[in-house]
Amino acid sequence: MGAETAGAMIATGAADEAGARKREQRGWYFYDWACSVYSTSVLTVFLGPYLTEVAKSAADADGYVHPLGLPVRAGSFFAYSVSLSVIVSVLVMPLAGALADRTGRKKPLLGAAAYLGAAATAGMFFLGGDRYLLGGVLLVVANASIAVSTVVYNAFLPQIATPDERDAVSSRGWAFGYAAGALVLVLNLVLYLGHDSFGVSESTAVRICLSSAGLWWGVFTLVPLRRLRERPAAAGAGVVGGSWRQLGATLKDMRRRPVTLWFLLAYLLYNDGIQTVISQASVFGSEELGLSQSTLIVAILLVQVLAVAGALGMGRLALRYGTKRTVLASLGAWTVIVACGYFLPAGAPVWFFVLAAGIGLIMGGSQALSRSLFSHLVPAGKEAEYFSAYEMSDRGMSWLGPLLFGLTYQVTGSYRDAIISLVIFFVLGFGVLLRVPLARGMREAGNTVPEGVAGRSLA
Template structure:
């Protein structure tokens, strides 16, 4: 069989070189979602916060009283709230400039190094953990905006469902593989003479290392292109995204089916994301599950 004959099925199956590079950013960043957000950080940060709490069970970041077991959920909410203000600006920047590859890399590495910094979360230093998580989660969301903006450029309309699905699949695979490796490491920690807390901190940092290393592949394969849209005269990157969002919301009543879909998506997606982010803490705090029982359940 000729080389031309064998290369064509491979191209159809996995896509172009640039598309394969795009898939790998999902592979890279999903380690943060699984290992950090879903499994290890919630229970561990809560334990650190409780160690810093007063006799009534409260901590006081910036003088604000917060129950120790509510600190991590508040950090999740804060990071999402900040995304509401940051992501529309990011959307405008990637639409009207050729900077999305550079910005994706910048935010990816800010997030990755913040995740690595969680290795130093111990004792009563709950503010360090909360701050690093907010930075990492905000950077994660900003990098995803840039990542998604590549899809119309690297895939034709007929290819987009397939390419997007491959990206999702690579994300689940990459996040699952690292979580499985961390599960094996955590279960064998005593054989290495490592405490439970140290094993958690190593697992948290490993997500940042994974994120940083595998981001190199999309950065090497994705290409910068000139923007397809020009910033309207008198507009600014800091405001044009919010104006576009406002126009879209004002026009939504003219499309009731679209509005129904978006409302439904908002409700079920936010519900699912909340369950994913807080279920490990719920299992630990409310169900009394141990650190050895939680990771296999999520995997």
């Protein structure tokens, strides 16, 4: 075989592999497209205010409900339910991550978690009257399911993208999610504002919006399940026992990689603030600022539209200024935005829209670039297990923010005090991330340090 023929065969093989990788990446984006509608329409827009009203209808004369005999302010029930869902996630995510790596069967785990969450979300159609406990249970199941499915979903990123591609691929995934959120919110807005024209009550319109997010989630999950490829499992012991032993080994392995642990601590702190702002913004807008549901939908729609541009734009900023610097700048912006939220005047939707625009421009980018950074700190063959720890820092450990939010409201009776309390998460996260030597952590994990990123921000 001549040198030219051999070279042509190598080039063809490389082109085929690149094409297969691009196809997987396009399929991978669609899970963001599928599940982000739950995060947007359900968790951010409709469920908080609606479940709060359902809890209020079941409250006693003092404004308390009593789940399991515990006195809880009706206005804090949603925040506490989010915190409980995250604690449940912490218990199941490490096992899911270990199982994914030990068995090599990521797709069945992704599908099982996705369809359990989609079914729970579709079941929210039956919320009504004083069924606040049913709402809390469905929220816990759906939130835990999306956390587990995201562990497996994120674990595909190092396998389907080269180191130099990951910032762009991660950012495109977030952009797909925000685009889907915006599209469905437009449809939700049409139904909600025109519910009389469609012959349904306002409450029924909200329940249709909640349940339709579950149907969307289930339908579009079919795309990544068809396009993603399984990889060989890591060698090891049996499935269940080996999974728990592998989890212990993963924690021990991470202790030998202190940079990874410090990054996770930083991410835990600042992402806890981000997740709490996302989940509690509609409650803050409706209960403290007196804004209508339609105003909140338009504001969140604005967030979704700008988040697409923000995620892609911050990906480009990372190429120019460095990923770490870009994330640090976004944390500074988050601090300013949350502080400004405290001073927003009630009944003034224009200023709420301005704040929403700021959130949209930085939200997707800060999360997408953080996911990309962490993928460089993961040793090969341990993607799902390490991403289970990451997801614990993402959704899994994000119970502190909602808990602080709920406790602050319970003590002060003010959502303004509750929102300003979240500044501490961004300030502490910024301080920790600033001191993390990420390039060293990438080398310790046995990974290549992307040239542009390392040269500008990570040394």
